[in-house]
Amino acid sequence: MDKNYLSEIFKSQKDYFYSGTTKDLSFRLNQLEKLRKGILQNEQLIYEGLKKDLHKSREETFLTEIYMVLAEIKYMKKNLKNLMKPHKVKTPLVAKPGKSFIYPEPYGSTLIISPWNYPFQLLMSPLVGAMAAGNCSVLKPSEYCPNTSEIIEKIIEENFSPKYIKVIQGGIEETSYLLEQPFDYIFFTGSPSVGKIVMSAAAKNLTPVTLELGGKSPCIVEKDADIELAAKRIAWGKFLNSGQTCIAPDYIFVSKEISDSLTEKITHYIKEFYGEDASLSENYVHIINEKHFLRLSSYMENQNIISGGYTDINNLFIAPTLIKNPSVDSPVMQEEIFGPVLPVIEYENIQEAVNFIKKNPKPLALYLFTQNEDNKTFVYKNTYSGGMCINDVLSHITTEYLPFGGVGNSGMGQYHGKSTFDTFTHYKSIMERGKFDIKAKFPPYKKTSFIIRFLKK
Numbered sequence: 211m212d213k214n215y216l217s218e219i220f221k222s223q224k225d226y227f228y229s230g231t232t233k234d235l236s237f238r239l240n241q242l243e244k245l246r247k248g249i250l251q252n253e254q255l256i257y258e259g260l261k262k263d264l265h266k267s268r269e270e271t272f273l274t275e276i277y278m279v280l281a282e283i284k285y286m287k288k289n290l291k292n293l294m295k296p297h298k299v300k301t302p303l304v305a306k307p308g309k310s311f312i313y314p315e316p317y318g319s320t321l322i323i324s325p326w327n328y329p330f331q332l333l334m335s336p337l338v339g340a341m342a343a344g345n346c347s348v349l350k351p352s353e354y355c356p357n358t359s360e361i362i363e364k365i366i367e368e369n370f371s372p373k374y375i376k377v378i379q380g381g382i383e384e385t386s387y388l389l390e391q392p393f394d395y396i397f398f399t400g401s402p403s404v405g406k407i408v409m410s411a412a413a414k415n416l417t418p419v420t421l422e423l424g425g426k427s428p429c430i431v432e433k434d435a436d437i438e439l440a441a442k443r444i445a446w447g448k449f450l451n452s453g454q455t456c457i458a459p460d461y462i463f464v465s466k467e468i469s470d471s472l473t474e475k476i477t478h479y480i481k482e483f484y485g486e487d488a489s490l491s492e493n494y495v496h497i498i499n500e501k502h503f504l505r506l507s508s509y510m511e512n513q514n515i516i517s518g519g520y521t522d523i524n525n526l527f528i529a530p531t532l533i534k535n536p537s538v539d540s541p542v543m544q545e546e547i548f549g550p551v552l553p554v555i556e557y558e559n560i561q562e563a564v565n566f567i568k569k570n571p572k573p574l575a576l577y578l579f580t581q582n583e584d585n586k587t588f589v590y591k592n593t594y595s596g597g598m599c600i601n602d603v604l605s606h607i608t609t610e611y612l613p614f615g616g617v618g619n620s621g622m623g624q625y626h627g628k629s630t631f632d633t634f635t636h637y638k639s640i641m642e643r644g645k646f647d648i649k650a651k652f653p654p655y656k657k658t659s660f661i662i663r664f665l666k667k
């Protein structure tokens with residue numbers, strides 16, 4: 211990739227942004243509508259791309275990739291006028307006469323980098339926010355899902371000028387070039403290790419970042435939980451996209467008293483969802499590539515497999531697999547699993563689970579199944595995570611009313627709904643003063659100044 215080409219794209223977007231075109235409400239609304247239509251016109255190709263890249267079914271592609279983006283566009287179109295409005299705030303006595311307000315303004319040129327696991331949604335949803343907030347964007351899809359990345363580029367090229375939105379394909383080399391440019395905002399979704407690279411590159415230009423990262427999201431199932439409900443929801447949320455979901459339950463902590471019945475029921479639901487042999491299911495997603503297939507297969511070595519465990523490298527297939535009580539020092543409990551392997555660890559007391567979670571990096575999501583109110587309060591007040599969902603998994607990210615993001619090792623910044631707009635917006639504080647000044651504000655100061663005595667009160 212030619213470095214000059216990238217800096218020219220960057221420069222043309224800066225110029226276009228400073229022309230002011232992207233800031234107009236009707237421009238923003240028209241572009242969002244164009245994106246919506248572009249997605250719907252290419253819907254069939256999106257299904258085909260996801261099938262080739264991940265063996266994802268049409269229905270799962272609609273729900274987890276297309277619908278999420280359409281919902282974000284709908285929200286922005288409905289709320290944009292209000293979101294863009296400057297809003298008045300109070301002016302303190304010392305600054306009176308005067309008026310104060312907060313003016314939402316776009317950052318300018320933004321860079322959005324995405325991973326391969328939800329390759330359409332995780333690039334397009336932040337883009338919707340960047341557009342709604344009035345920015346220009348360079349998009350860097352993942353090199354691991356070339357078919358989906360190609361369709362994304364097609365949709366963007368057919369609908370937008372490169373000085374407004376441009377897709378740059380490529381891997382580490384291209385991303386590194388892009389990261390050298392002084393973008394006004396970087397929105398990165400990916401692993402914590404690459405997040406650190408992105409943040410240090412951004413630091414050189416003092417560019418603000420959102421880092422949507424991953425990690426190990428625990429799921430606690432307490433003895434008073436509705437076991438049937440917990441098993442069904444865990445089996446769904448863990449094996450959706452074959453566990454290649456940043457907020458999939460990474461491992462289960464379960465009360466010893468109900469451990470066997472929970473695992474039996476999870477196994478039951480795996481079969482109900484994907485049949486006796488998941489390799490024959492059209493609804494079961496496969497592993498993205500051989501590197502990840504081999505990594506995931508190695509997690510199962512020398513473990514007590516209680517369900518699943520079979521693999522097929524030719525089809526990049528790994529069966530939904532349950533492992534009982536792995537050592538907490540084993541790789542499956544040390545690394546983010548990001549695949550269809552589910553360790554189940556038994557505890558005597560819920561405090562053990564909470565202690566373990568607190569000793570480890572702050573997760574992106576934390577799940578708790580219980581019917582007891584004290585347990586709910588105890589866990590959410592004594593653990594630290596990006597988000598939490600009680601008596602379900604994944605559902606907390608399906609609403610535009612709850613901001614989504616990590617904390618610590620799982621990231622920084624949030625998006626979805628209003629938070630997506632906020633993320634790509636700089637809230638500029640503006641004060642306009644009247645002509646009157648308090649004399650005491652200017653030197654030479656008097657020791658017993660009235661203003662100092664007043665402010666001390």
Ligand code: NAD
Nearest residue numbers: 324325326351352381382385400401404422423424425456
């Ligand atoms: P990744 O970090 O390897 O790659 C993400 C992006 O960074 C890709 O576009 C890739 O081309 C680029 N990249 C990779 N190495 C780079 C380098 N050295 N320098 C510059 N750019 C580089 O992540 P992935 O494997 O694509 O995705 C899996 C990870 O993403 C998991 O950790 C998962 O939890 C996380 N994730 C987080 C969210 C979230 O919303 N928080 C969503 C999905 C995935």
